[in-house]
Amino acid sequence: PVDTKNSHAVAEFLQEKHAGMFAGRGSPWISRLFEDVTALFTGGNPDYAPLQLRYHNFEHTLQATVCLVMILEGREHTGTLPRLTARQFELAVVAMLLHDCGFLRLRSDQLGTGAKYTFIHELRSSAYAASYLPTVGALLSEVNDVVDAISCTGPNSQIGRIQFRDAPARMIACAVATADFLAQMAAPDYLEKLAHLYWEFNESHDFFGTPESDRDFKSPQQLLHNTPQFWSDQVLPKLEGDFEGVYRYLAAPSQSGHNPYLAAIEANIAKIKRIAPATS
Numbered sequence: 001p002v003d004t005k006n007s008h009a010v011a012e013f014l015q016e017k018h019a020g021m022f023a024g025r026g027s028p029w030i031s032r033l034f035e036d037v038t039a040l041f042t043g044g045n046p047d048y049a050p051l052q053l054r055y056h057n058f059e060h061t062l063q064a065t066v067c068l069v070m071i072l073e074g075r076e077h078t079g080t081l082p083r084l085t086a087r088q089f090e091l092a093v094v095a096m097l098l099h100d101c102g103f104l105r106l107r108s109d110q111l112g113t114g115a116k117y118t119f120i121h122e123l124r125s126s127a128y129a130a131s132y133l134p135t136v137g138a139l140l141s142e143v144n145d146v147v148d149a150i151s152c153t154g155p156n157s158q159i160g161r162i163q164f165r166d167a168p169a170r171m172i173a174c175a176v177a178t179a180d181f182l183a184q185m186a187a188p189d190y191l192e193k194l195a196h197l198y199w200e201f202n203e204s205h206d207f208f209g210t211p212e213s214d215r216d217f218k219s220p221q222q223l224l225h226n227t228p229q230f231w232s233d234q235v236l237p238k239l240e241g242d243f244e245g246v247y248r249y250l251a252a253p254s255q256s257g258h259n260p261y262l263a264a265i266e267a268n269i270a271k272i273k274r275i276a277p278a279t280s
Contacts, residue, residue: 001070004062007038014093017069021076022086029090032136037061037097040104048104052113055196056100056121063187065096067250067261068179074249075175082168091142092172095149098129099180115200116207122157126150141165149173152243153180155234159242174243181235182247186264191271194227195220225276228269 002013011034015026036045041058043050051058072089084092102124103114117124126147133143145165152159152173159177164170187193198220205215217223239247251259 064183067183095146115203118204149176152177182261
């Protein structure tokens with residue numbers, strides 16, 4: 001619904017959705033946060049170098065944020081209780097905007113790229129959120145909600161270990177984690193970007209000294225080949241179970257239940273299956 005290569009278009013999209021859900025009011029807080037996060041990722045922050053990654057790039061964050069907002073809008077349209085407040089919508093958006101900031105390097109850090117933080121980036125993202133959000137007016141309870149949501153992203157997350165403050169906080173975490181998975185795997189250039197994901201894994205393994213025998217993937221081709229099983233055996237069960245099926249809110253009743261994100265992922269998986277025998 002929006003060009004995710006254009007951060008200004010995404011910012012306008014967020015405000016339109018917020019206004020549509022909450023009595024025609026935009027969100028000055030989202031505007032401030034969006035400006036700060038854009039500067040953070042693109043080199044406008046004095047403490048952090050711009051993001052260099054090609055898989056977990058800034059467009060992924062924008063794609064995930066768009067997907068998240070569509071989930072929240074779809075849920076609102078169904079009348080599901082409890083309804084989210086405008087502030088809870090804002091907290092969900094900021095969790096999504098910050099969920100990958102843990103890949104960023106301090107300007108004093110000259111070693112490699114932020115990919116070396118792949119296996120700990122959720123921790124670093126949470127730490128940044130906890131230090132940044134109070135400076136823009138977030139309460140302690142709100143910071144905890146954002147950190148909990150960030151902690152649920154990633155294939156190794158365990159939502160069952162988190163004690164959420166209330167039902168909306170849990171729903172926000174489910175929506176954030178769901179949007180992270182769907183936005184990645186539904187991207188039109190997902191297949192091309194998988195090679196970049198392999199090299200991100202590789203750099204992080206090198207950084208932590210992981211022996212070759214303990215690495216899950218020995219080549220970009222193996223990562224590509226294993227992706228359909230990753231979707232069917234890991235991601236889908238997580239979306240259905242851990243994250244309570246909130247992806248279904250993306251299916252518009254006016255389109256007979258068509259879910260554009262699932263359709264795009266299924267198309268990507270079908271492409272991989274066609275070429276996997278030649279690359280495995």
